[in-house]
Amino acid sequence: MDLSLSEAEIAFRDEVRALAASAFPNGETFDRSRAHEQRWHRALLDRGWAVNKWPVAFGGPGWTPTQSFIWEREMMAAGLPTPVGGMGPGMLAPILFAYGTPEQQARFLPDILHDRVRWCQGYSEPGAGSDLASLRTRAVLTGDHYVVDGEKVWTSGAHRADMMFCLTRTSDEPKRQDGITFLLLDMHAPGVTVRPIISIDGRHMFNGVTFDGVRVPAGNRIGREGEGWTVAKGLLTHERTGQAFVSLSLDMLARIRLAASGLPGSDGGSLMDDAGFAARLGWAEVELQALAMTELRTLSEVEAGGAPGAQSSMLKLKGTDIVQRVTEFFVECAGPYAAPWFPETAGQRQTIGPDWAQPEVTRYLEARAASIAGGSDEVQRNIIAKHVLKL
Ligand SMILES: Cc1cc2nc3c(=O)[nH]c(=O)nc-3n(C[C@H](O)[C@H](O)[C@H](O)COP(=O)(O)OP(=O)(O)OC[C@H]3O[C@@H](n4cnc5c(N)ncnc54)[C@H](O)[C@@H]3O)c2cc1C
Known part of the structure; x- marks a missing residue:
């Protein structure tokens, strides 16, 4: 699969960047507040991009899988949420498309699209x-x-x-x-x-x-x-497909390279010049590229009218493994500054070390839960054994 972008896709990427920059101009960054969320959601609705994975008939933009992939990468790099609205747009909506009656679709989907109901x-x-x-x-x-x-x-x-x-x-x-x-x-x-x-x-x-x-x-x-079991399982495949964390891992790897380039390595150069560190980082990148292709393949099938199926368990299992390893690089880079952080004293004590250390170490801790959320690693292995390997 060719992952290099065509001219049209580069133009699309620039359009995406322009939208993010126009919603938060002059270097302003998204601060996760409700006001910022509403402003961003308004911009998305006006552009017709609020629900990128929905079918066109329900308000989706009709993007190719590559466009969706570009979108998610750009949103991650810009620190912007997509879609806005939590579990409604990404988890319940596909279930309403597949199992909801026309009345239920008309009743629940507009409130999800407009982020009126969480x-x-x-x-x-x-x-x-x-x-x-x-x-x-x-x-x-x-x-x-x-x-x-x-x-x-x-x-x-x-x-x-x-x-x-x-x-x-x-x-x-x-x-x-x-x-x-x-x-x-x-x-x-x-x-x-x-x-x-x-x-x-x-x-x-x-x-x-x-x-x-x-x-x-x-x-x-x-x-x-x-x-309800059939409906529930269908929803879980959408949840797990969303737990491949490809964009998040890609974004973190790029930032780890930056951080490691500014840290001392063993032979007088930077940590990035350290052959052992670079090899381990490179290996994680290779595995991530393979996962990205599997995700793209799955998205193509879903957008052609299929359901993610047991592939979602493979994406979730491997995505969890990679995102956890990637966060560990940050802890390694932070060294002694990866000391425990106590939220009750946040803001009262001066932190030491690079600015990225504390948030990234918090993310390292959060990433441990990925092995459990949406069904544990062991459960995903059981699903793969049964439905993919037919054991
Ligand atoms: C961040 C996060 C968010 C969550 N959000 C939600 C939410 O919004 N809504 C919701 O309903 N739930 C949510 N959960 C709960 C989650 O779905 C469950 O924690 C998960 O399904 C595991 O169930 P359990 O905690 O009861 O562990 P258990 O099922 O008791 O498992 C304990 C251990 O035994 C292992 N195990 C169990 N059965 C087998 C088996 N057959 N073979 C091998 N090993 C096995 C498990 O892998 C695990 O290591 C969330 C969990 C997390 C971590």
């Missing part, structure tokens, strides 16, 4: 993580509503979400997967309680969510009752 994912439960089919949150159809009781855990962003796409048990079948139903639940409904779980880095991302007699309209069921 979504969270209610899959994991205490006792149901890797073995997701053992989930026990119960939904009972009563008239035109389901009544939901149970508990979810590790729900990222539940405290900021308006809606949850969640898995519920509607019947007890001999095969546990057969009794699961996929529902869209209003997080502001009576009976929903969100409890924060603060992680070791002091951040609030995770939550526990309990449901006590929560009423969900039957029209919020995606697919048929008892067929």
Whole structure:
């Protein structure tokens, strides 16, 4: 596969850069605030680029896989989020395209496109993580509503979400997967309680969510009752394809080269001149290029109307391995400045060492969770063994 850009693709890349520069002119950088997010989202909507992977019929730009790839690389380099809106555009929307009724598509997709409604994912439960089919949150159809009781855990962003796409048990079948139903639940409904779980880095991302007699309209069921497992698995393949982290790793490798060029190596030159360091970095780059091609191939198939399938597990597994190794280079470069960082004292103490050290070491710590999020490494290996190697 030829990864060099054609003239048209270079022109497209320049257009992308121009859009980013016009939304944040005069060296201003995106600061992750809601105001900046809204400004950026407005610029994307005006340009018709808010949801790059959506089909044209639903508002997507109709890009080639290479254009999507260029887009993601440029966004990563500019530090801009894409798409804006968290789990709605990238995870739920493809499921609505495939399994939603026209009424459900008309009801939910515009709010996702315009970032009016934020979504969270209610899959994991205490006792149901890797073995997701053992989930026990119960939904009972009563008239035109389901009544939901149970508990979810590790729900990222539940405290900021308006809606949850969640898995519920509607019947007890001999095969546990057969009794699961996929529902869209209003997080502001009576009976929903969100409890924060603060992680070791002091951040609030995770939550526990309990449901006590929560009423969900039957029209919020995606697919048929008892067929939620198929919907859930489809969603996971989109989640995992998004966890290849290619653009992030590429961006970090470029910055590691810069950082290492300014650090002393063993023979009087820079760390980048150190043959051992350069060889290890080079090897990570080679593997990343191979992963990038696999991602492009998968994107081509998806854009031709296919679903990612077990390939998503390969992308996620290898992408996790590479992103974790890449963050380790930063820790190596930071040396003694990669000391533990305590968020409660941030801003009160003068930090020492290069400016990049602290954020990159934080990213190194965050990257450890990639082995678990979206299904653990071991679970991905099991999927590859079964569905790719047919073992
Ligand atoms: C950053 C992050 C964000 C997350 N966000 C969400 C979210 O928004 N919504 C949500 O629903 N969940 C979320 N999760 C939860 C995540 O999906 C689960 O943590 C994951 O599926 C693993 O489940 P568990 O934690 O119960 O671990 P367990 O399933 O108890 O696994 C424990 C260990 O046993 C291993 N193991 C289990 N079964 C097997 C097997 N059959 N073969 C070999 N090894 C096995 C696992 O690999 C793991 O190492 C998130 C997790 C993380 C880390």
